[in-house]
Amino acid sequence: MRRPYPFWQFDTIKVPLAAETEFYHTPLYTYLPDTLLKYLLKEDFESPQLGFRVVNAGEPYAVNLRRTLQNPRRGFWSGEVLLEPNSDFRLESLSAFELPREETWLEISLRGSRNLSIGLTIEERQTGRLVGRELYLLLRPSQEQWSTFYIPISPWMAAKGELFRYRLYLASMGDTIGTHFLYLDDIRVITFKHS
Secondary structure, three states, X not given: XXXXXXXXXXXXXXXXXXXXXXXXXXXXXXXXXXXXXXXXXXXXXXXXXXXXXXXXXXXXXXXXXXXXXXXXXXXXXXXXXXXXXXXXXXXXXXOOEEOOOOOOEEEEEEEEOOOEEEEEEEEEOOOOOEEEEEEEEEEOOOOOOOEEEEEEOHHHHHHHOOOEEEEEXXXXXXXXXXXXXXXXXXXXXXXXXXX
């Protein structure tokens, strides 16, 4: 179901309308002030300390995420994943977050030749015990240009409830032949601050 993205300000233009005239407008997308927004996760790859960990580190065919200067979406750096044949990429955010009262969205910018699965790692809130990792959505990026996806993740967390805490979970698999790539940038989990 398509919904308007709630964290952007409205772009209002004041133009007198006249019959049989054309007016071209390129909308500007600006975020609401930071005083209203809360970032549960924010990774732009500009810092050497990444906000993610490889879930299957040490296993055969496990793939790492690394920073690269090659063609970032914005800034100087982006994340790069190289998928050799039969490789297995599984990543989760270091920071965990509880079910917010306000709606929560994921923003992620991608470019690549493989699909990326998006989901959540679910842990018991009190003990931190892993309950499971669930994938909910498959994204198909363009190889040539960056695409930004805006995904409401509140329903995923609400289905599990307040007894758990969550981490962003990303996964992809290499093909049986050939090498593929994924580039990631500007990954954010956003909600509204409580008033």
